[in-house]
Amino acid sequence: MIPRVALLGNPNTGKSTLFNRLCGLRSKTANFPGSTVEHQVGRCVTKSGQELDLIDLPGIYSLVLEMPESKLCSDCLDGRVGDGRPDATLLVLDANNLTRNLQFAASALRRGLPSVVAINMVDLAQRRGLIIDEQAASQALGVPVIAVSARSGQGIDRLIEQLTRTATSSSIPNPDQPLPNSEPGSTASAIWAATVFARIAAHPDEKKVDGMTIHDRLDAAFTHPLLGIVLFAIMMSLLFASIYWLAQFPMNAVDGIFGWFGSGITSLMPAGTLRDLMVNGIVGGVSATVVFLPQILLLFFLLALLEDSGYLARAAFAVDRTMRRFGLPGQAFMPLLSSHACALPGIMATRLIPNQRDRLATILVAPFMSCSARVPVYALLTGVLFADRPLAAGFAFTGCYVVGGIAGLGTAALLRKTILRGPSTPMMLELPDYRIPSIRNALTVALDRGMLFLKNAGSVILAIAIVMWWMSAYPKSTPTPESVALEMRAVEIAPTDPSAAADLRIQVSRIDERTQQNGSFAGQLGSIVQPAFAPIGLDRQLTVAVLTSFLAREVFTTTVFVLAGAGSNAEGEDSGTLETVRSATRDDGLPLFTMATSAALLIFFVLAMQCLPTLVVVARETGSWRWPLLQFCYMTAIAYTAAFLVYRFMS
Amino acid sequence: MPRAPIKIPLSQLARGQRATVECCALDSLPNEHRCLLAAMGMGEQCEVRVCRPGTPCIVQIDQTRLGLPRDIADRIMVTPIESKTP
Numbered sequence: 001m002i003p004r005v006a007l008l009g010n011p012n013t014g015k016s017t018l019f020n021r022l023c024g025l026r027s028k029t030a031n032f033p034g035s036t037v038e039h040q041v042g043r044c045v046t047k048s049g050q051e052l053d054l055i056d057l058p059g060i061y062s063l064v065l066e067m068p069e070s071k072l073c074s075d076c077l078d079g080r081v082g083d084g085r086p087d088a089t090l091l092v093l094d095a096n097n098l099t100r101n102l103q104f105a106a107s108a109l110r111r112g113l114p115s116v117v118a119i120n121m122v123d124l125a126q127r128r129g130l131i132i133d134e135q136a137a138s139q140a141l142g143v144p145v146i147a148v149s150a151r152s153g154q155g156i157d158r159l160i161e162q163l164t165r166t167a168t169s170s171s172i173p174n175p176d177q178p179l180p181n182s183e184p185g186s187t188a189s190a191i192w193a194a195t196v197f198a199r200i201a202a203h204p205d206e207k208k209v210d211g212m213t214i215h216d217r218l219d220a221a222f223t224h225p226l227l228g229i230v231l232f233a234i235m236m237s238l239l240f241a242s243i244y245w246l247a248q249f250p251m252n253a254v255d256g257i258f259g260w261f262g263s264g265i266t267s268l269m270p271a272g273t274l275r276d277l278m279v280n281g282i283v284g285g286v287s288a289t290v291v292f293l294p295q296i297l298l299l300f301f302l303l304a305l306l307e308d309s310g311y312l313a314r315a316a317f318a319v320d321r322t323m324r325r326f327g328l329p330g331q332a333f334m335p336l337l338s339s340h341a342c343a344l345p346g347i348m349a350t351r352l353i354p355n356q357r358d359r360l361a362t363i364l365v366a367p368f369m370s371c372s373a374r375v376p377v378y379a380l381l382t383g384v385l386f387a388d389r390p391l392a393a394g395f396a397f398t399g400c401y402v403v404g405g406i407a408g409l410g411t412a413a414l415l416r417k418t419i420l421r422g423p424s425t426p427m428m429l430e431l432p433d434y435r436i437p438s439i440r441n442a443l444t445v446a447l448d449r450g451m452l453f454l455k456n457a458g459s460v461i462l463a464i465a466i467v468m469w470w471m472s473a474y475p476k477s478t479p480t481p482e483s484v485a486l487e488m489r490a491v492e493i494a495p496t497d498p499s500a501a502a503d504l505r506i507q508v509s510r511i512d513e514r515t516q517q518n519g520s521f522a523g524q525l526g527s528i529v530q531p532a533f534a535p536i537g538l539d540r541q542l543t544v545a546v547l548t549s550f551l552a553r554e555v556f557t558t559t560v561f562v563l564a565g566a567g568s569n570a571e572g573e574d575s576g577t578l579e580t581v582r583s584a585t586r587d588d589g590l591p592l593f594t595m596a597t598s599a600a601l602l603i604f605f606v607l608a609m610q611c612l613p614t615l616v617v618v619a620r621e622t623g624s625w626r627w628p629l630l631q632f633c634y635m636t637a638i639a640y641t642a643a644f645l646v647y648r649f650m651s
Numbered sequence: 652m653p654r655a656p657i658k659i660p661l662s663q664l665a666r667g668q669r670a671t672v673e674c675c676a677l678d679s680l681p682n683e684h685r686c687l688l689a690a691m692g693m694g695e696q697c698e699v700r701v702c703r704p705g706t707p708c709i710v711q712i713d714q715t716r717l718g719l720p721r722d723i724a725d726r727i728m729v730t731p732i733e734s735k736t737p
Contacts, residue, residue, distance in 0.1 A: 061690035066683050096714045100692040185689025187696065211667060215716070216702045219709050223718070317707040317718050426723055428684070430691060431709065431716040 002043075003167035004053045004083070006076055008108050009092035010101055011059030012432040014120045016040070018092055018150035019056040020444045022160065027056075027444075029452050038351070039072070040448075047157075050164045055086065062184045063107055068356075077111045088114040088167040095125035095132060095147070096433070098201060102193040103184035105141065109173040110181075114166045115143045118159055122147040124433075130203050137200040142175030151438060218434060219314060228318030235315065236337050239306070243298050243341045250294035258287035276473060277466075285465030289458045292344050292613065295372075296453050299338050299345040301446035308437035312352075313429050320427050326409040327416025329353060329427055332362040336408065339369035340401075343614045347621055348449060355425040361415045363621060364631050367614050368408030370401045373553040374605055380557050381602040384582055384593045400606045407607055407638065453617075464612050468551045470521075477519035483511040517559065522548055536604065536643040537597040537651070539586045546601075546610070553610050560584075596650035600643040608639035659731065662708055662724035664701045670729035672697050679726045688727075691717055699729065 009015040019027065019040060027042030040056035057076060058069040072081065079085035091108055093101035098119070109115055119132055137145040144162045148155035173179075180192040222228050262279045269275040306312045312334070320330030331353045339346030346366045353359040370378070378400050386393035416424075479487070490504035517523055518541070526544035533543045542560075549556035560581060584592040609615070609632045618628040656673075664670055672693055677685040692712045693699070702716060703709040708724035710717050719727075 061687065065686055065690060067687075097692075099713055100715060104690075183686075183690070185686065185692070185694040187694065190694050190697070213702075216666070216709075219716070220703050223703065223707055223709065225706070313718070320720075321706065426684070426720045427707070427718070428687060428691070428720070428723060429718045431718050433716075 002051045002053050003087040003164075004055065005088045005090050005163060005167050006073075006086040007054060007056045007090045007092060008073060008077075008104075009059060010061055010094065010097070010104055012430055013059065013092045013094040013097075013101065014150045015059055015092040016056060017438060017441050018118060018120055018148070019054060020441055021150045021153065021156055023054055025444065025447065027054075027448065029448055039076075044160065044163075046160050046164050048164075050168075052163060052167055054090070055082070060104075062104065063111075064183050077108070077113065086113065088116065088163070090163060091115055091117045093117060093119045095119045095122045095130065096128070098132075099190070099193045099197050100184070102141075102196055103180075103189045106179040106189065106192065107183055109141060109143065109175070110179055112172050114169060114171050115173055116159070116163050116166050117141055117143055117145045118155075119145060119147045120150055123149040123152055123154060128203075130201055133200050133202075137196075139176050140196045140199055142173040143171075215434065219431065222311065222314035223317045225318075225321065228314070229322070232315050232318045232333075235306075235311070236334075239302050239337075242302060243295055243338070247294040247298050247341070251291055254287065254291050254294070258283055258290070277469075280473060281466040281469040282462075284469060285462040289454070289462050289465070289613075292342060293450055293453070295342045296345040296348065297446045297450045299341070299349065300449040301442045303334070303338075303349060304442035304445040305437040305439075308435070308441060310432045310434040313431050316427065316429065324424070326413045327358075327420075327424070328362060328409075328412050329355065329358045329424065331427075332358060332412075335362055336366060336369055339366040339371060342371050342373070343367045343369065343611065344453070344617050345449075347614065347617050348453065350621070357416070357420045357422050358424065360622065360627065361412050361420050363618055364415060364627065364634075365408040365412045367609055367611065367631070367635065368404045368411065368607065370404045370606065371553075371611075373611070374400070376554045376557045377549075377605045378602070380560065380581065381598050381605070385595065385598045385602065387582060396602070400602065403603070404606050411634075411638075464616070465551060468522075468548070471525070472517065472520050472522045472548060474521060475519065477512075477515045479508075479512055480515050483508050483515070486511070517544060535647070536600045536640065537594065537647045538601070539588075539592070541586065541592065542597070542601070546604075549610050551612055553605060556605070556610075596647050599650050600647035603646050604639045604643040606639075607635060607642055609635035656730040658728045660725050661699070661701075661710065661719075661727040661729050662704065662721055664704060664729065664731060666701055666704055669698060669700045669732040671732060672699060673728060673730050676728040677726075679728075680723065684723065688717075688723075691715070693717065693727070698732070 007015055007019055019042060022044040023040075023042030026045075027040050029038050030041045039058060040054075042054050042056070044052045044054055046052070055076065057073045060067070060070045060073050063070055063074045063077070075081045077085065077089065089108060089111075091105045093105055105117060117137070119134075119137070122132060125132065132147050134145050134147055144166060146155050146159045146162055148159050150156070177192075177195075180186070180189040182188045222231060262283045265278050265283065266275065269278065303312070306315075316330035316333075318330070319333045323330050323332055332350070334352065335346045335349040337346075338349055343366050346369070347363050350359045350362045350366070353362060378397050382393040382396045382400075386396060416422075486504050486508045490501040490508065493504070494501040523540075523544050526547055527540050529547070530538065530540045530543045533546065538546065545556050545559035548559050582591075582593060586592050615628040615632060618631060619625045622628070658673060658676075659670075661670070661672075672695060676695070677688060677693070680688070689695075692715045693710075697712050699710045699712050701708070702711050706721040707718040708721060710719065
């Protein structure tokens with residue numbers, strides 16, 4: 001049986017950095033059954049080959065606070081969750097905040113489990129002139145105490161050795177003076193901590209600062225009502241631009257690799273259903289999942305750097321006042337902003353928000369933010385709407401972002417006054433010291449989040465992608481007489497005019513694609529539900545395009561290009577393609593895209609919840625399908641109503 | 652006869668000013684906020700230094716910095732510590 005060790009400590013003690021140092025990549029995020037509060041589990045292997053299972057519990061200030069995190073830690077220590085009581089605890093204390101951390105350690109030691117105390121960030125403390133006596137600390141607390149620096153690795157080997165000894169023994173804490181019988185923050189606990197601190201630590205050069213320190217100046221700038229917002233806007237623009245810009249390279253690489261893989265299968269396997277399933281269903285589905293990974297990894301890597309630097313806590317205060325007007329806390333800004341790149345990482349980033357109602361409201365409004373998948377749709381529709389008027393098209397494009405933002409914030413205010421009514425938790429935050437962020441730590445966090453996404457959402461997205469492919473690919477249509485005639489003509493002229501024959505074959509493939517799309521199950525479904533979309537000006541073909549875009553919004557443009565006869569590989573920015581789309585006609589010969597239809601579709605895509613992967617992630621994050629269903633119905637209703645009004649007004 | 656110490660809201664302290672959080676200083680706060688603040692280090696008799704007055708009110712206790720909303724800082728009663736003249 002591998003001994004289990006629970007890591008406990010106050011927030012900002014470097015507990016997770018220590019956990020990552022001990023476990024490396026052998027860790028993952030987990031939940032105890034019935035709890036939404038996350039913790040990390042990992043395995044530490046000592047030099048002698050002994051294995052330890054570590055449980056990194058959330059950072060808390062007390063085991064008895066009325067907070068889900070405190071309750072989880074308390075339940076874990078008492079064996080009410082998980083596989084019984086852990087074999088030992090590793091209490092992580094910040095050397096720079098010892099008096100407060102000692103009080104927490106005392107309350108945890110009173111639970112009577114074999115324990116080791118790691119006094120972390122001892123290198124920083126030494127730089128401040130603080131000297132810690134491990135021996136005296138061990139006597140005072142009655143358990144082994146090791147001074148470590150999780151960042152530099154100082155003392156880690158000794159800590160692992162001691163942890164192995166303690167976890168395989170049954171030694172209970174044996175302090176030389178009784179531990180305070182009260183919780184952290186009480187007078188008795190504070191007096192005990194002050195006494196112990198005086199015994200174990202010496203601070204010969206300590207001076208009281210009366211003037212403004214550099215920390216004070218930075219805090220004042222970062223939380224200033226105006227300057228703080230400006231600095232935050234700059235920081236977020238950089239973050240957002242980096243995600244947008246940097247992610248395109250791995251995303252293109254993912255596309256390329258899966259395209260190459262699909263071509264490989266096509267050339268190796270005989271044509272048929274199995275090949276179609278492999279190439280378009282499975283490879284396409286995996287590609288549709290993995291393509292989100294670069295943005296998720298980048299966002300969490302950069303967020304971890306910002307959090308580690310100490311800036312994020314200050315930034316939350318800077319935007320708190322503005323966000324409170326819409327019923328959201330300052331911490332909601334970051335997830336909403338990242339949702340402009342993609343709602344998936346944005347929704348996953350709401351874990352920064354401590355209050356459940358605030359977090360739920362943020363998750364529910366995040367998809368209103370215009371994500372990068374909407375960009376090709378906006379480009380196509382504004383291009384169709386404002387032909388030869390690039391300035392107007394640009395304004396319309398920006399307007400889409402503004403409308404989405406207003407709808408999201410307005411909805412948040414509405415939610416907090418109705419179904420999510422309740423007091424907001426005032427933001428009382430510890431502001432960690434400024435420091436150079438750890439790349440190693442940020443990489444571990446990003447990889448963990450990426451794996452969590454693949455594990456939780458990836459499998460569902462893959463299954464949905466395969467179903468959507470099947471609906472678009474079956475039943476197989478037979479070529480139309482027009483297509484057959486063109487193919488025969490191409491065969492005839494091929495020997496004399498190969499380039500004209502190639503052009504004809506392109507036309508044949510476009511006609512076949514369009515026939516297949518119309519005849520498929522998705523096409524048939526489009527015919528059935530078209531009457532519901534008629535009030536917003538959509539015909540059968542556009543209804544199919546809207547339905548197929550439910551997997552991912554950008555699919556809309558591909559479907560429209562196929563419908564218009566421009567081919568599925570057409571580019572939205574190409575003026576020739578836009579012209580083809582503009583001149584496309586319905587089955588009855590009328591134009592496919594009128595001004596009213598285009599405007600209605602544009603507003604529909606700004607406001608509608610046209611993204612199955614987002615719904616899956618919302619279900620995973622909220623632990624119930626109730627919320628994504630509500631979100632889908634609400635957003636569709638708003639989008640439909642707005643599109644209807646626009647269509648009527650413009651008609 | 653010694654004067655009784657003056658108690659004022661934490662939010663009224665100036666930047667850099669020090670004060671002691673008195674007994675019952677947090678009594679006007681809801682229990683959950685009071686317990687959280689105490690566990691975060693703002694217990695009775697602790698010494699605070701104001702790093703930034705206003706919203707948020709940033710205070711330093713030992714080596715910990717806490718950011719508090721104005722309405723919470725308004726309800727924490729403290730006794731200013733007279734700064735020593737050199």
